[in-house]
Amino acid sequence: MSRIIAGGETVICGGGIVGLTLARELLMRGHKDIIIIEKEQQLGKHASGRNSGVLHAGIYYSIGSLRGRTCLAGNFLMKDYCKSKGIPLLERGKVIVTKNEAEIEILETLYKRARENGARVELVDEKRLKQIEPFAKTCKHALYSHYTAVTDSKKVLKELYNELIVSSKVKILLGTRLNGIKGNQTLTTNRGLIKFGTLVNAAGAWSDELAHIFGIGLNYRLVPFKGIYKKLRPEKSYMVRSNIYPVPDTRNPFLGVHFTRNVSDEVLIGPTAMPALGAENYGILGGIDKRAPGILLTNAILFLRNPEFKRLSFIEVRKYKTGVFYSNAKKLVKGLEFRDILPSQKVGIRPQLIDWNTKQLVMDFVVLKDGNSLHVLNAISPGFTSSMSFAKILANELETLN
Numbered sequence: 001m002s003r004i005i006a007g008g009e010t011v012i013c014g015g016g017i018v019g020l021t022l023a024r025e026l027l028m029r030g031h032k033d034i035i036i037i038e039k040e041q042q043l044g045k046h047a048s049g050r051n052s053g054v055l056h057a058g059i060y061y062s063i064g065s066l067r068g069r070t071c072l073a074g075n076f077l078m079k080d081y082c083k084s085k086g087i088p089l090l091e092r093g094k095v096i097v098t099k100n101e102a103e104i105e106i107l108e109t110l111y112k113r114a115r116e117n118g119a120r121v122e123l124v125d126e127k128r129l130k131q132i133e134p135f136a137k138t139c140k141h142a143l144y145s146h147y148t149a150v151t152d153s154k155k156v157l158k159e160l161y162n163e164l165i166v167s168s169k170v171k172i173l174l175g176t177r178l179n180g181i182k183g184n185q186t187l188t189t190n191r192g193l194i195k196f197g198t199l200v201n202a203a204g205a206w207s208d209e210l211a212h213i214f215g216i217g218l219n220y221r222l223v224p225f226k227g228i229y230k231k232l233r234p235e236k237s238y239m240v241r242s243n244i245y246p247v248p249d250t251r252n253p254f255l256g257v258h259f260t261r262n263v264s265d266e267v268l269i270g271p272t273a274m275p276a277l278g279a280e281n282y283g284i285l286g287g288i289d290k291r292a293p294g295i296l297l298t299n300a301i302l303f304l305r306n307p308e309f310k311r312l313s314f315i316e317v318r319k320y321k322t323g324v325f326y327s328n329a330k331k332l333v334k335g336l337e338f339r340d341i342l343p344s345q346k347v348g349i350r351p352q353l354i355d356w357n358t359k360q361l362v363m364d365f366v367v368l369k370d371g372n373s374l375h376v377l378n379a380i381s382p383g384f385t386s387s388m389s390f391a392k393i394l395a396n397e398l399e400t401l402n
């Protein structure tokens, strides 16, 4: 018989940025009895510790969407947090550059949307672009976002962890994997039973499976996309001052391979977004789990039934070839040579939600609630940026469960 190892008014499954910022928000609202369960022995092993660290600035997302409502507000909150805790923060903005005249129209749409969202943006000509990013390449115009910044996501997680632990009102149980539910107030884990009043599922790439255990969100499935990064040869890192992004393909949820100077002054190029064989398939074979046959089948069905998915897969898989990766990258930066691009160890997995009824990729965060549980599905980019603002929405939702 399993024994009870813990009990909490609110139990959050997942110690990524969504779980940690929600716990902090609840703490600020006076909640006292919170448990976070995290299957890994340390934080930051998945998306929240493997991202680009870019604090996006409300450019891409429509104002009514959850991403639109939380991105810029989250950017401001996260910047304040970094400043108050001494976490590195590069506030140098970013440019979005065009490859051809056809993209100028999309750039103008982004400009209008950003202004509606309250972002500080400028449409700049090539002369002004040269002052901001001397090596960025564009066709006539580019968009300059003033509020975009870059931080160190692992340091943010560490600081949040310390703050929560010190409060003594939040327990973080590392190495504790939620396996299922017994009755409607007891969770089963690898370490024993945990009693809960309300449960929040913030399990990232595994959140669909957990929601299904609770019998909700059955029409949703997460499909993992692997994001591989490369880096700029250090002697050439002067070519990128801060962030250079392409105009995104608005039909898919990824922003395209871009250049980002991180807080260690390394210029990363990426990430790609190619279908992966597991939620943690970071290596070629490593991390392929029991779900691989199911993921393969899901990908095959999507490939046949969703032309956008097929197109995206073709484009992204080709980027595995360094030559193709390079030809994309050199469209953004003048004078970039093939030998300037070096391999990098950095890799992340982006779980992308599919609505299985329509076979379409879901383009916003999804929050489902049922009885005494709240489920966060599809915390896609800019989930890191949005987190502190999104936590307020989640806390409001959670309080309606009590």
Ligand SMILES: Cc1cc2nc3c(=O)[nH]c(=O)nc-3n(C[C@H](O)[C@H](O)[C@H](O)COP(=O)(O)OP(=O)(O)OC[C@H]3O[C@@H](n4cnc5c(N)ncnc54)[C@H](O)[C@@H]3O)c2cc1C
Binding pocket: 013, 014, 015, 016, 017, 018, 019, 037, 038, 039, 040, 044, 045, 046, 047, 048, 049, 050, 051, 052, 053, 054, 055, 056, 176, 177, 178, 179, 202, 203, 204, 205, 206, 207, 227, 271, 347, 348, 349, 350, 379, 380, 381, 382, 383, 384, 385, 386
């Ligand atoms: C390559 C890449 C680049 C990105 N770049 C950016 C960016 O520049 N800016 C930005 O804003 N966003 C970016 N994002 C998106 C951002 O990182 C995510 O939106 C965010 O990290 C999601 O946080 P999360 O807490 O939902 O997930 P996670 O960080 O995956 O956390 C979920 C946690 O739940 C745990 N867990 C899962 N199942 C269980 C279980 N059964 N029991 C216990 N614990 C469990 C996992 O171990 C994990 O630690 C990027 C993402 C990737 C992958």
